[in-house]
Amino acid sequence: MLIEITSKIIDVTPSIREYVASRFEKLERMQVPMISPHVYVGKEGEHYVIEAKIQIPFGKLFAEAEHEDLFAAINALEQKLERQIIRHIHRPDARRNRNIQRPHSMAAMF
Numbered sequence: 001m002l003i004e005i006t007s008k009i010i011d012v013t014p015s016i017r018e019y020v021a022s023r024f025e026k027l028e029r030m031q032v033p034m035i036s037p038h039v040y041v042g043k044e045g046e047h048y049v050i051e052a053k054i055q056i057p058f059g060k061l062f063a064e065a066e067h068e069d070l071f072a073a074i075n076a077l078e079q080k081l082e083r084q085i086i087r088h089i090h091r092p093d094a095r096r097n098r099n100i101q102r103p104h105s106m107a108a109m110f
Contacts, residue, residue, distance in 0.1 A: 001028060007041040016041065019071060023078040030085050032056055050077045058088055
C-alpha cells in the first residue's frame with residue numbers, strides 16, 4: 001500500500017516512513033481496504049502532531065495524535081484509527097440488534 005506522508009516543518013526520514021508503514025500494516029490486517037491514506041507529520045512547539053486521513057469503502061476516517069515523542073504520536077494515531085475501523089466494522093451489527101423486541105420486565109418472560 002502506498003501511504004502519502006507529508007510534512008512542512010520536519011524532514012520525513014526513511015525511518016519515519018518505515019515506522020508509519022509498519023503501523024498501517026497492522027491496520028491492513030483488519031481486512032478493510034484503505035484507499036489513498038494520507039499522513040501529515042508536523043511539530044507545534046515541543047509536540048509532534050500526526051494527522052491521518054483515510055478513505056475506506058464505507059466512509060472516511062480521520063485521526064490526530066499529539067505527543068512529545070514522534071514515534072509515540074504515531075502509535076497513538078494507529079490506536080485511534082484501529083478503534084474507528086472496529087466501530088465501522090461493527091456498526092451494521094448494532095443497527096441489526098436495535099430492532100429486536102425485548103420484554104420490558106422479567107414477568108413478561110414467563
